[in-house]
Amino acid sequence: MAVLAKIKNKINPRRVTTWYHQYERKISSFFLVGGFITDWLTLKRVDSVWENIWVIGHIFMIATFIILLHRLENKSIEGLDIEVTRFWFTNTLQFFFGGILSVFLVFYFRSAELSTSWLFVLILLVAFWANEALKKHLERLVFQLSMFFLSLFCVLIYLVPVIMHRIGGGTFILSGFLSLIIMLGFLHLFIHFSGEKFYQNNRVVAFSILGIYFVMNIFYFTNIIPPIPLSLKDSGVYHSLQKNAGGGYVGEYENFGWRSYFKIYTDFHADESNSVYAYSAIFSPTSLNITVIHKWQYFDQSKNAWVSYDEVSLPVIGGRGEGFRTYSVKNNLAPGKWRVNVETEGGQVIGRLRFNIIRSASPASLETKVLD
DSSP: OHHHHHHHHHTOHHHHHHHHHHTHHHHHHHHHHHHHHHHHHHOOOTTOHHHHHHHHHHHHHHHHHHHHHHHHHHSOOTTOOHHHHHHHHHHHHHHHHHHHHHHHHHHHHHHOOHHHHHHHHHHHHHHHHHHHHTGGGGGSHHHHHHHHHHHHHHHHHHHHHHHHTOOSHHHHHHHHHHHHHHHHHHHHHHHHHHTHHHHHHHHHHHHHHHHHHHHHHHHHHTTOSOOTTOEEEEEEEESEEEEOTTSOEEEEEOOOGGGGGGOSSEEEEEOTTOEEEEEEEEEOOTTOOEEEEEEEEEEETTTTEEEEEEEEEEEEOTTOTTOEEEEEEEESOOSEEEEEEEEETTOOEEEEEEEEEEEOSSOOOOEEEEEO
8 A cells, every 4th residue: 555655646646747847848849849750751641541530530539628628617526636637638639739730731731832822831830839839728718619620621621522532612612511510510519518608709719710711711712722632742844754664654854963952943954856844743542533734834034924835634543652643745945934833623733843944055964764
């Protein structure tokens, strides 16, 4: 009995809480960075059953601890240290919010062309930071429910297309409608445990949820939200592309070594007869077959604007983990800055290839690369 008493004394919840408070920032930062790196390395496919079970599990745990936290505040439980319990419920809630926001950063960042989707990715980064820096807000009802609805909406944006094998405005509208229905069901359950506290904040909660809903719709239909679950796995500009015996492509390109990582526009030396091949390997979930557009544009210096040159429609068959490989080719392009936007039929930018054509009388020095 004396031994058990010593053990109980050593793991006293208040002592653990005090110790955690002492090292809280270091511990939180470690798990924040470590969790993001782990997700980046382990989350492979947006249509993976087990990875989506992991995501839905986070949603379920967030909902559970929001209810538990407010039940605790509205009903005293004999023998329970309210202060310590609230502390651990809040930290557990923060942990699962951080986990699911980390998943979103990984999935949405992979689908984003930052020149068009930077605002939405920035909002996810701010939410990720706020979960860590504004911990006290996790004890506030409106903040919790708003974060929960945002998480729910972000999950359904990509999960509905994966399940329905379709992508576009219709599936997005359905995602938003389901988010609202599930949120209303959750609020009905939440009211049972929160009592008067919810009714004191119901207008603010409703305004916040509807505000998020309308902003997300504006972002989607102005092509700010990345075209998740699609992503550009590989891309490049080549002097030639040919299929090899193994079914892959062999490309010839100019190798600038480490300097290429610091160039926005890749130099492409060519004479008037050279062809330019724009290659893209696009990941699409299994059975989600789509058409993408290679939109060729050049920069008109006299107008100081990008001008459309041509559009090429290309089929993409879903399921291949490394991305479905396809390309478009153009001949006799004028010198100057060019870009090829890889877009959905709805205009969402999956990726962008940038290159600078330099007129050269002598053949460029080329290397060969196998594109698996």
